[in-house]
Amino acid sequence: RALLPRSLTAGDRFEAAALLNNTTREARRATVVMRVNGEVRATREVDLAPEAEVRVAESLEAQGARMDVAFEVAQGSDRAVDHRVIPVAPASYASRRSILNAHERAAALTLTRGQNTVDPAGVLTVSTRPFLGLDAAAEVLDEGGDAGVVNLAARVIAWAALARADHGRSAQWSGEEARQRGERALALLLQRQRSDGGFGHWNDESEAVPQITALAMRAFLAAGRQGWAVDAGASRRTLASITEWLRSQEVSRYSANDIAHALRVLHDVGADLPTMVTRLFDQREVLGAWGCAELAMAMMPDDPRRATLLFAAGRLVGARAAQTVARPTFFDTQPRTLAAVLEAATRAERLDLAREAAQGLLAMRWSDPGVTWGDAVSTSFCVEALARYADLFGQGRPLRVTVTLDGAEVLPTRATDDVARYVFDPARLSTGDHPVRVEGAEGTFFTALDGRWRTPYGEAEHMARGRAVALHRVVEGEAGRTLRDGDSVRLGELLRVRLWVYAEQRTAPYVVVRNAHGGGFEAVDQGFDTTPQSSLEAMLGMGLDDAASDPRVYHAARSLGDITARRYFGGETVFQMDYGLMGLREYTYGVRATTAGRFMLPPAELRTLYADSTVARSASMTLTVAR
Secondary structure (H helix, E strand, O other), X not given: OEEOOOOEEOOOEEEEEEEEEOOOOOOEEEEEEEEEOOEEEEEEEEEEOOOOEEEEEEEEEOOOOEEEEEEEEEEOOEEEEEEEEEEEEOOEEEEEEEEEEEEEOEEEEEEEEOOOOEEEEEEEEEEOXXXXXXXXXHHHHHHOOOOOHHHHHHHHHHHHHHXXXXXXXXXXXXXXXXXXXXXXXXXXXXXXXXXXXXOOOOOOXXXXXXXXXXXXXXXXXXXXXXXXXXXXXXXXXXXXXXXXXXXXXXXXXXXXXXXXXXXXXXXXXXXXOHHHHHHHHHOHHHOOHHHHHHHHOOOOOOOOHHHHHHHHHHHHHHHHHOOOOOOOOOOOOHHHHHHHHHHHHHHOOOHHHHHHHHHHHHHHHHOOOOOOOOOHHHHHHHHHHHHHHHOOOOOOOOOOOEEEEOXXXXXXXXXXXXEEEEEEOHHHOOOEEEEEEEEOOOOEEEEEEEEEEEEXXXXXXXXXXXXXXXXXXXXXXXXXXXXXXXXXXXXXXXXEEEEEEEEOOOOOOOEEEEEEOOOOEEEOOOOOOOOHHHHHHHHHOOOOOHHHOOHHHHHHHHHHHHEEEEEEEOOEEEEEEOOOOXXXXXXXXXXXXXXXXXXXXXXXXXXXOOOOOOEEEOOOEEEEEEO
């Protein structure tokens, strides 16, 4: 039986061990071969006494993206193999920037690699069509993980849009790549559905949120159009949940814009509620530009009221840009609004309004070195709307260009008549500036330069960082001793991890606090269905009445009510809170040292689902587990 950690960080040194059991009453001699990623690392001859157990171990260093560690035991004609594929997280932060530009005949760009960076990657896309970089935006959504239902639904919508837009002729992505990524997100999304068909922020036990349920239904529709496997029963339950909400008295508590979006989703399914559409149209003065556009898409193509709503949407978009109208709702942010107006205008063939909205969306990317349009929903809506709008134009003019990096010509890795993609060799991306030139084009053309790199953990990670909120991690040994960077603990020792959060003003809601355990440690409650309160009581040996008086748990006990959900997976613990945090809070749990070695504990991190500016990180630390 192999004794291996669940996860590692690059640079960790750990003991890969296996237990050999002789269940017979005769002495045996066995050959043990340890392989790492298929390569033999060690071979041993082991003598096993009758009914005895022998432990064999080798010291390894965590390298690469994963390590497949296997122990093969042979005794005569009998063979047994036990192995584990261990994911290895890089000891670094990932960064990405994308710059979009329009050019005439030639372009002079610069790709810069900063000091102390590793794993550089540069990709240049050149096209006679302006719709570039949509694949990069969707890829960033994938990198955001599965922290919430909204992120998963957004990923499905974005990749379905790219799969539809491919038509087998794109040099930026392939329909097959988009399908694989989209179906992975769809499978995770289906796992989060509640039994009543609704969806909440986190998982299948979260309180249903009508806006998120409508967003999930929109993701199901997008996936279904591409022929992806959408569970018919799950789709029907979600549709029933939306319809029941719209027909209930509770709907009056929600924004008219959110109701318009839900009605648009029902229309796309073919389950229209014409009476409610008419009622909302008669009250259209309460709608923002986003709501007007969504309500227009809830109507039949020949409905003359669509023109009225599109005119109002166009007027409100202009007013909003001038900052004279503000209608904040769940989804009504500027990128999402422009995306809805673009899609509605495209459907109605209002090309003048569509062109204005598309220019606004593209200008947001051109003026900002970021890759996305902010949050996940905004990005997915923008990708979907721009992909639909791009379909109106078909192929662009033929593209004939020459691309050079540092004066040397670079050949495209993939190209069609109107778009070419160039992937630069990382070995050529040394520290400093690298001139990139595009020459030979006829007329106007467009470029998207996408750069990625990683910054190794360094001195900055020895200090906790955050602006509006602070996050500090304290790890304590069994005797309550606070562990410092570089300290040692015994194999099998129980540790208490204390995550302290402080905010002078209430943070944005839907807070996520993540903490990686470190390769040599496992959460005590992993695999058990326990509550945060019962975990706290068991870890400290408390009785039912101790929390009120025990100073060890004062802040942790006060903070239990914050926690909506707690999850253990992928070598980390995640706390999820529906409401914003203020004051001093503590989230605590126990881990046990399970593997000998020296392990990095990367910084713990606090983020919120819908406010990218709310970020805090703790200091990193290294602990040694000794036998």
